[in-house]
Amino acid sequence: MTGGVSEGEEGVTLDLLKMKMADFAKERDWDRFHSPRNLLLALVGEVGELSEIFQWRGEVPRGLPGWKEEEKQHLGEELSDVLLYLVRLSDICGIDLGKAALRKVGLNALKYPVGVCKAYSSSKYGGKDHIVGSQSNGSES
Numbered sequence: 424m425t426g427g428v429s430e431g432e433e434g435v436t437l438d439l440l441k442m443k444m445a446d447f448a449k450e451r452d453w454d455r456f457h458s459p460r461n462l463l464l465a466l467v468g469e470v471g472e473l474s475e476i477f478q479w480r481g482e483v484p485r486g487l488p489g490w491k492e493e494e495k496q497h498l499g500e501e502l503s504d505v506l507l508y509l510v511r512l513s514d515i516c517g518i519d520l521g522k523a524a525l526r527k528v529g530l531n532a533l534k535y536p537v538g539v540c541k542a543y544s545s546s547k548y549g550g551k552d553h554i555v556g557s558q559s560n561g562s563e564s
């Protein structure tokens with residue numbers, strides 16, 4: 424990729440990552456390898472590498488307490504690999520990933536109305552007001 428690591432550190436956008444990935448491939452003449460199928464398989468491979476980090480650890484608490492800094496750095500690298508291939512795959516397929524993701528959030532909101540989901544969660548978790556995706560203070564078990 425061109426530019427220093429500091430470029431775009433603040434306010435990283437999907438468009439910036441898309442441009443960086445396009446430049447990265449072009450500079451190395453790797454465009455010819457970046458077919459949708461190849462990128463999808465690369466993405467799946469990276470999801471596998473990400474999965475390896477969590478494999479055999481059992482359930483892991485939010486914030487990863489007790490993890491070493493190098494383990495967290497490795498996790499960040501594998502998460503980035505997944506994101507970068509996803510961004511590249513979307514670009515090569517002509518999909519505006521940001522717009523598609525926002526549309527999908529809207530569709531999910533229609534599919535899972537707040538009132539219905541909260542009522543279901545309350546009954547499922549024995550009356551506890553458990554909301555999936557809410558910030559945890561670590562007291563949940």
Ligand SMILES: [Mg+2]
Nearest residue numbers: 469472501504
């Ligand atoms: Mg990787």
